[in-house]
Amino acid sequence: MxxxxxxxxxxxxxxxxxxxxxxxxxxxxxxxxxxxxxxxxxxxxxxxxxxxxxxxxxxxxxxxxxxxxxxxxxxxxxxxxxxxxxxxxxxxxxxxxxxxxxxPLVSKVHKEAQLHFKRGREVVLIGHAGHPEVVGTMGQLPDGAISLVETVDDVAHFTPNDENALAWVSQTTLSVDDTRAIVEALTARFPAIVGPHKDDICYATTNRQEAVKAVAPDVDAMIVVGAPNSSNSQRLREVAERAGCSKAVLLQRAHDIDWSMFSGIERLGITAGASAPESLVEEIIAAFAEHFQVTVETVRTADETIAFNLPRELRSVAAE
The missing domain is CATH 3.40.50.11270 (Rossmann fold)
Incomplete structure (x- = not known):
């Protein structure tokens, strides 16, 4: 025993x-x-x-x-x-x-921004300054045609050229709840602002955040497997904290585990950001199995069946 x-x-x-x-x-x-x-x-x-x-x-x-x-x-x-x-x-x-x-879901945001611009609207991008996705989206339009807002406070200080010719788009990897608050602030200040036909935050970001919300209140600690520069991974850690798990940490590999942090816990939640391979999750579970008698239960909140086409130049290689 x-x-x-x-x-x-x-x-x-x-x-x-x-x-x-x-x-x-x-x-x-x-x-x-x-x-x-x-x-x-x-x-x-x-x-x-x-x-x-x-x-x-x-x-x-x-x-x-x-x-x-x-x-x-x-x-x-x-x-x-x-x-x-x-x-x-x-x-x-x-x-x-x-x-x-x-x-393709980022490309969708690019197309939305371009369409709004063609229709004479100034575009507001909800996102994090300096993130490659934000740099790419802002780079779809001429300078001055798109403005970045990161917080509700930014909305309060934003002055459009014409408040009746505004549209908003968002980075795909944001916190669903934070983005909702910013959109509400934009809509309150600029009732005529036009939003996307379908939410810009991608299905994977939304699904992973919902799964964390389901698990976080019932565990003593939460591990998000992911990189520090991964926006969606950082948001998962924040979501876990807000959902009631005060001990939420972002880890890249098993060797990053600070075991003193997990001393005395009985229930642990684990998730992984959208750019983290499953092998790293397995590595972390294996590390805990050396320190604890581990039982693993999967808590599923959604099924994902989406797949995207490869570029034409590579489809024949993929088929072989």
Missing amino acids: SDLPRLSIKLCAPRGFCAGVDRAIQIVELALERFGPPVYVRHEIVHNKFVVDSLRAKGAVFVEELSEIPATDAPVVFSAHGVAKSVPAEASSRNMFYLDATC
Whole structure:
């Protein structure tokens, strides 16, 4: 009989990879398979060091700007977060062969912003300054045509050119609750503002946050497997805290666990951000199994069946 303390793990579902992340990683892997290394990738393909390092070991070369890439016939992949219009324009001017791994749900936001602009509306983007997705979305329109708001307070200080010609779009990986509050503030100040036909926050972000809300009130601690620069992972940690779990932590790998933090707990919740592979969740569960008598229960709040098409250039490789 083991003298290890008992630990009940509640595993959130859905968790981990979303369809957009899965597609982006596939694009790099299939490009390596078809064209051989190197395959250049502008920015981290997704925000996860384990994924990036795995692809780098297979021959992917990660850069922040196209200017870092020498004259080459090798493929260049744009990350899942999307890029400003200037990036494919620069790639074309250099005769680069590029593959766009932008998540289709991010591309949807780009198209919405462009459509509002064509219809004469000033666009308000709800998002986090400096995040690659925000940089890419703002880069769809000319300077001054799109304004970023990050908080309800920003809304109070925002002065549009014409409050009757306004529209809003949002980053896809935000907190559902925070975004709702900002939208309510925008609508209260500018009743004529036009929103998306369908919510911009992606299905995966919403589903993962709902699963955390279901588990967090019933556990002593919550682990979100994900990277510090992953917006959706950071939001999951915040959602867990707000849902009643004061001990919520973001971890990249099992070796990051601070065991003193989990001393004396009996119930642990685990989820993973949309760019975190399931192998890292399993690694963390295995680490806890060395310190506790572990039982694992999955708490499922939604089923996900969405898949996105690959670029035409890679479909034949995927079919083989």
